[in-house]
Every structure is written in structure tokens, then in C-alpha cells.
Amino acid sequence: MPNSELMPIGVFAQRSGLTSSALRFYADSGLLPPAEVDPVTGYRHYGADQLARATTLRRLREIAMPLAAVEAVLGAGAEEAARLLDEHLARIEGDAAAARRKAAVIRAALGGDVPGLLIAALKGPVLADAVEQVLTATAHEPGMAVLAGLHVEANDEAIALTATDRYRLSTRTLVPARPAERTWAGTVDGGDLRAAVADVRRSALVRVEAVPHGIRLRMSGREDRHCRILPEEFPDHRLMLASLDEVTTRATVPKDLLLRALEEHPGEHVALHVTEHGVGVRPPDDEHPGIPLPATVTGEDLRIRFGVTTLYPAVSTAIGPDVMLDLRGHDRPVTIRSADRGDLTTLAMPIGFDHSA
Template sequence: MDDELLSIGSFARRVGLTPSALRFYDDCGVLPPAHVDAVTGYRYYSPDQERRAVLLRRLRAAGVPLPEVGVVLDGTAEQARAVLTAHARRAQDVAAAAQSAIGEVLRSLPGGERRTLARVGGAELSSAVRQVAPSVASGVEFPVLRCVLVELDDQEVRLVATDRYRLAVRTLRPTFTEGAAARLVVDVAELTGIASWALPLAEVDIEVDEHGARLHGEGRSRTLPTAGGTFPDYRLILDGLPTPQIRLITDRSTLRTALQDATGPVVLRTEDQRLVVTDRDGNSVSHPAVHTGPPLRIAFDPAVLVPALEAGVGPDVLLEVSAPDRPVVVRSADQGSFTTLVMPVRTR
């Protein structure tokens, strides 16, 4: 390997990006590393890539969507100019924030109408629905668990789903908000249809008022039907999690493949920086892993853990374990805005 190549940490410091962002841009094909170690999977970058990385950071800081970033980086000067001009025109909407703020004050006066509004990317909203939907319950014992909780406040839009064995939370950062916080309970089937509708839209406004909830984007609107019932207080679960004693990072796809064909509960254990997966019949496979903390031995139902792995992003998955009988936090190593809690099972 070329001695001039930089580790992902060193390159990240040079160009002002985080290592997780560099892994994400590698996954998207926008900024692949110059070299990937075939054994460790570590990424290395060339100094010649610094200019591209800095330009990428500046474009993302300006809010340029990733597909348009690719056009600026790899297209002609004319294409880049057209994309940036169009984005600048859209950015003028930010100037309307002052008018919206004044409108909110006016609506708060006696006789005014209360409204909550949050603006998010259409593809982001669609992705969030796809990630949390597998954690929705399929039975009828608790109808509210067949729904997704949608929370809006002045900083985040959160989608939450649980079937009592899993808890999935995806956080979105809105580009614009106004009004008070709002909570909506939406049937997962309705929300899945909304996700397909929102996918091609650059931006989607989620609007909530006394008349109900709606989504708007590119001149089109769609009603967001809400359901009754009280959604469980997921924050009590998250706040009650003990400090993890074990952290394990491994290849997400490899672990998913090992679990998909497993029969019955599977046992995960660590052995010399490797993860060993053993099914009920005693069949075992192992692959490399980065393990910190005491030795790990924990069991899962594959039907519960596999969907959590499939909903992740990027090549790696991070498992945070506090105890073999407590919920395990499953995170995407490249996407800190999505978290799943998965309950382990008992074995003999």
C-alpha cells in the first residue's frame, strides 16, 4: 500500500468531515477510498482526494442534495452551474422563514389558528418509514402497536415503532419548522403509502392543525390519516437503558446471511476478535469482529434480529450489550440517526 495514503481518521481531520460521513459517502459512491484493506476492511485515502472531499463538504454544508452533489463533482461546468443555480433558488425559501414566524405569532393571538409545520426531504422521510416499519406489531392484541408514532418539534421529526420485542427510532432534521410540538399515531399501511408518494419529492411539508394532518410537496398534497390510542412512552425505555458493557462491530451483511438460514434461536459469542454464530442444531460460522468489553454470549430469535439488520445503513453494524437479558441496541455504524432495540432470548 502506498505510504502516502491516509487513514480514514487522518483524512477526516484534513478535510473537515467525520469518519462516519466518509463511510457514508463511500457507500453512496460519491467519495470511495483509494484503498480498502482486504483483511481489516480499513479505508485509506489519497492526498489527491482532498480537493474533492472539501468541495463535497462545502456543498453538503450548503444543503445541496447528494444526487446534485454528484452532478457538481463529476458533471460538466454547465451542468454544475445549472444545478447550483436551481438550488440557490430553492434556498430563497429560507427568507420566507421570517414571514412564517410572524404568521405563527399572528395565529397565536386570540382567534388565530394553531398550526405545526415541519419540512423534511422526501427521500429521507421515505427511508425513515422503511427503517421503522419492520418493528411494527402484526397482531391485533394492541392495535396501537400496528401504528407508527410521528413526533414533530422545533428540532426533530421522529418516527417510532415497536412490537414489544423491538423498538425502532429514526430521527430526521427538518430544514424548517414552526408551531408547537405535535404527536401523531399513524397506521403503518397508511404511512407506507405516504412513503412511496414522498420518495420522488425533494421536500415534503408535514402540516398539523385542528383539522388534521397533511403532507405537501411540489404542488401536491396528501392527507395523513391518524389513528386513536395512546402510543407507549418509548423514552422511558431509552432512558432506562443501562450503560453498555460490551460493544461489537461486525459486517452487517455477513451477520444477516448467517442468521437468515439459521434454525431456531441462535447464539452469538466472541472468540479472539471473531464473532461465532451457532444455531439450534449446533451449526456454526464465524467472521471477523471488533469487540470491546468482557466476552459476549447472547441469544436471539433470527426473526427479530434479521429485520433490524436489514433496516440498517452501511456495511457495518454496532451492537451495544448491557446484559444477556436486557435490550440490545443495534445501530448502523454509518447512521447515528437510526436506532433499534432488540430483545435477546433465553437458551439452555
Template sequence: MPDTELITIGAFARACGLSASALRFYADAGILAPAVVDAVTGYRYYAPEQSAPARLLRHLRAVDMPLPAVTALLAEPDPARALVLLDEHLADLDRHQGEVRAAAAAALGALLATHGSASGFGGNGHRDQVSVPTADRGSARSPLALGRNPESERGLPGSREDVWVSGPVLAAAIDQVATATVADPDRAVLDTILFETDGQQLILTATDRYRLATRTVRPTRVGAAAVWDATVDADDLRAAVSWLRRRHAVAIRPHRDSVEFRMATPDSVDRDRTDGGGEPTTRHAAQPDDTRRRCRRSTHDFPDYRAMLAALAPVRTRVVLTRAALLDAMEHADSPTVVLRTTSTGTVSVTQERSSATAAACEAPQPGAARHIPQATVTGPAMTIHFAVTTLYPAVATAVGPDVMLDLIAPDQPVLIRSADDGDLSTLAMPRRPEPTEETSR
């Protein structure tokens, strides 16, 4: 195949509607590998004929098809059999939705039986309409109400450093990485979140020394000079999350001592001007303070997390499993430490660690301590790793999408937990040493 026919990962992502980080995730999961990977630069290139499978992959994920089922469908050479696999999944969705509707009807019936015609419920069994504040509705001038494509808004005036993103998506990203922050009076930088943009993506990163979480968000549009970074106070960001979640779109702008989040609508910006310092800024029409939030910038330098990631040893074992199943296994573990075990036959299980004190107090092993993770795929040698639940659970619970990928290096090395559907979330989680009574990690 001539090199001129190959497509860069960025162009291919735009063509098929997937993010570049999601394409890397699916490639490492063995679902959609690039046609060529440059041996020197590591750049990934795709062939034009891969566009159709990539779009199909996007649609299958949109209907919540699990990764193992997606892999089987994409690899199925018989179109009739592929249709059967899709029909089976859709039938499962219909059954689940029927169960949800039945449960909802039962809940409503129980609520009416308990409260009767109490305030807030009409005599016809339906809740009275709730009034929505007009400030939270899509106004006639908002991009959403006009059906405007964000890509067509690149000509709108504004700061050259502005990055426009979805408010709810940014709020979710802050919630996800904020789990890796900690209030430490001796290391104030551990209670901050690093914002970085290269003009194509916005990256949020936080670390508490035991975890490192980084989330990529795709902007709807960016300014011509939107290449900057800022270390932002985590408490201020947490306080702004509720406001962000209720804004369809926000423009992010760095200032000397803060980062500004501004409600982004066409009428929030009228023209460019230059302030006394020569920096392009935006003049706003008279509007209430609720149109923006400011979060303090930290004076501390954020750790060089990229150097730490680059220094990691090569991955030995890769595990792809369902996030809900892994969370369920940890929730049933009556121990502060859980043991993740993979086998050479491709099975994954989670058990609770029993210390010597626990073992002495128990006359017999606790039944049902081991929980096997269904539909997991394992590539690489068997491995056993111990984790504090307080470290592993938040890393998995905040993952994006229904599946997570675990890159295992060694029992005493950090584990990279990855997920990707819309955007990308990666968390580096440190394992812990096993108790003396536990078997030695392989």
C-alpha cells in the first residue's frame, strides 16, 4: 500500500467520529489496529478502508455493546451471523429496558400508595410539571437552540487563548481527576489540577503520589493561540463543578493569577479589544456575575508526570474487563486490601487479602472470598498484584465508558488503568506490599 494512501490518526479520528485517544485504546485492546505504526516515531496511520469498521465500532459502542461482543462482531466474516450477533445484543437491551420500566412503574406505584395525593403529585398519578429556571434553558440565541455546528463558530470574536468545551463534560472530567488530589499542607501542589492545551485537546491531570489521573477532553473550538498550561486550585474547581454542569458550553481563558470559565454563547462576546498590557481580551455585555467563574492558579510547579510515564517499564500483561464487574468484586471484599489475579488461561479474579490477625481470628476461610470477573480478556503472563481498595476503587469508578484496560508491569510497579469512549481517562495506581501470610506475588 503506498504511503500516500495512509491517514494520520488525527485525520482518521475526525473522519470516523472517534477521538484519537479512543483509537489508541481500541488498538491496544486488539479491536482496530492501525495499518502502519512508524517504528521510529511511534505515529499511527490508518488505511481508508478502515473507516467503515471504525464507524461501525462507534455505533456499536453507542448501543452499549461490550468490548468482547464488539470484537466478535467485527471479526465475523459472515454478514448474516454478524446481524444475528447485533440482534441478540439489541434483544438484551430491550429486555433490560423492559425490566427498568417495570421497576419504575413499581416504584411510582409504591410512592403513590405511601403518599397518596401529597404535594407534588396530581390525582392522575403523574407528577406536576416542574418549572425550569429560564437561565438554565437553551435560549433562542444559544448554539444549541439554533442548531449551530460548533465548528462553524470558529470565526466568533474572543481571546486567542480561549478553549471552548462542553460544560457537563468538563464538570465530569474535573470530578474524575479530582479523586487523585489530596490536601497536604507540606505539598500544596497535590491539591491542584493541571490544565494543558495544545490547540487540539484539553488535558486535566492530578496526583496524590499514590495515583495519577489524566483526562483528555475534546474542545468544540479553540483560539488561534490556545497553547498554554495552568496549575489550578482543586478546591476552587470542585466548587465550580455544579455551575459548569449546568452550562451547555464554556470558554476557558488563562489569566495571570486565575483561570476563567465563561458561559459561552454568541451574545456573551461582542468584539475584541486590547487591554493596557497588550493582551487580547474580550468585552462582555452587561450580564450578571453568574455568567462566569474564576479559579485560583497555584504558584507551585506541577510534577513532570510525562517523564514519570515515559520511564515506566514495558507492559507485560494487559487485561480488558467490564468496569461494573470489577467494582462489584471490590464492593464485596471485606478487607482494606484486594488481590487481583490473572492466570495463563485468561481468567481474572479478585480476592480479599487476609492478614495474619484476620487468619488467627477465623477458624476457616471465609466462603466466597474469590470473585471471578466474567468476559475478561488477558494477554501476557499470569500476575498477582495487591491494591488498597482506597487506591484502586476510585481509579476504576471514575473510568470513562463500560470497560477498562489494565496495563500490568510487575507486582511492585504502578498499574495503568485506561478507558476511552468520548475522550480518554488514564489513572496510574500504585500497588501495595502483600501481608506476610499472603503468597508471594508472581
């Protein structure tokens, strides 16, 4: 290879994101040997065509993949490499879940099983369903861990679960079998809750207790599950709910038909055309009526556009056979809930582009 196509180890380190010492280690281990070694000085040079391999190697090591597995991935075809990567991620997730369970046991031992403040006692299947429904409105955003959490507010009458990804806000209110001992609020790590859902669902009654730095889920015949509290402040969702405009259009649509229309819709954005005759699901910039759905509609005609990834989960988690859409304008939040059970409510933000039809 001509010297003009080679770069010294320092330059290659900069471009690949690997340190010079790491490059020497990977060269000695056979994973990334240099393209050329000067026989007199011992200086190592790398080719530009080695950058892709070096970058992949670095990324695999950043997710704690062992050297033997890295070598297997680098030497495999695309399909086999993807399978090996999935296997590694499954091991990491399994190890993390096991570590969380062990940490909960250690925490209880260190704290001498500190008495918890009762937040609520709830039927396990009901709590599990509520957690799964509301957590669909979470998101993993760098620097905003609170968006991956579930906000819990408890008082002597009810316990409210709320989550938001900034495009959706879902909230569900449950009436506990035993109420909170006093008012309590906190944002719980969504991953910890997801990991506990299977045990919660299989428990007739779950005692939810506030403990230092988290909540504890107590279930008869099962190990306690500890879920961490996130320190970041949860967005002021109550102010958002209180500042909503008046509803100008209300449409009640069969949930299954609306979901099917969204599943069949080819694009990432969808428009709902709401008139006294029903709801049309169609491409956002197309005058074609699209898929007509039967609906009970009151108020003004309206055309409103959504991202499918925002609207679909908001509709799919609604409880019951019919979903009610409370519309406030083409660029205002839409309230989506069951037509006959209002204990799960979702706000979905449209993509404003048009005025009423």
C-alpha cells in the first residue's frame, strides 16, 4: 500500500476514536493489526479502509462485549453479526435484572428492613395493566431521564400514574384497596417497574410503600421488588391539563376500526378528517377521503394531522371498544380516552399544518 494512503497511529487513533494504547492492544491481540510496521523504527501505520472495522470494534467494546465475541462479530456476515449482538444484549439485560434483584436484597439488609410508608394497596393485575398502559408514553432521551419514568401521586382517595414523552401524556387513576397513609409523590424508574410487572400481575394484592430513594412493592409469597426514584423534576402536567382549551369537536370511534386503519396507513404521518358523517383516515396532503370510519361526531368539522407513532399507542392503550377524541383545533392537544371508562386518559400532540376544513 502506498505510504500516501497510510496514516500514523496517532492520526488513526483520532479518526477512529480509539486511543493509541488501545490500538496497540488490539494489534497484539490480532483484532486490528496495522497495515504496515516500519521495520527500522517499529512505527505502526493504518489504512483508511481499516477505519470502519476500528469504529465497529470501538462500539462493540463500549457495550462491554468480550474480545472473543468481538472477534466473532467482526468475522461474521451481517445476519450472523446481528444474532451475536442480540445474544450479547440479552445477556447484559439479564445480568442487569439479576443485579437489581440482588441490590434490593442488599438494600433491605443494610437498612434493617426499614418500614415503608404505605402509598396504596392495589390488586396486582390492575396495577400491572395500569403501569404497562401508562409507560407507553415514556421515552429515553439523553439528559432527560425523567421522561423514562412514571410519576406517582397518592392521597387518601386515589393513586394517579402519569408519564410523558413530550408528544404524549398518559395518566390513569386507580382507587386502592387501602389508601395512602399520607400524601406522596415521586417519579419512579420505568425500567425497574417494567422488570417487576410479571410478579405484580401474578399477585392478588400488592402493597406499594415509599422507602428511602425508591418505592417497594410487597407481594405475598414473592420477593419484594424495589424501584428507584428519579431525582429530576417531572414536567408540570397539572398545569398543562388545567390550561387546555375548550373542546370544539368530539368524535367517538370504534377502537378496533381506527387501529386497523392506522395499521394499513402507508406513511409516517396521518390525517383525520372529522365531519358530521364520520372520521376519515387519509394521507396528510391528499384530498382523497381515505378510509371512512363510522363515528358519532358533535361540533365543528376538522382536519388534523398526527405522527402515527404518537397516535397509534394513544389509541391502542384506551380501555374498552370505543375511543373518544376530544379535539380543540388542528394544532391543539387532543384528549384520547375510553368512551365509557375515563380512568385512562392520553393527550396527543398533533402536527399543526392546516385549518378547519
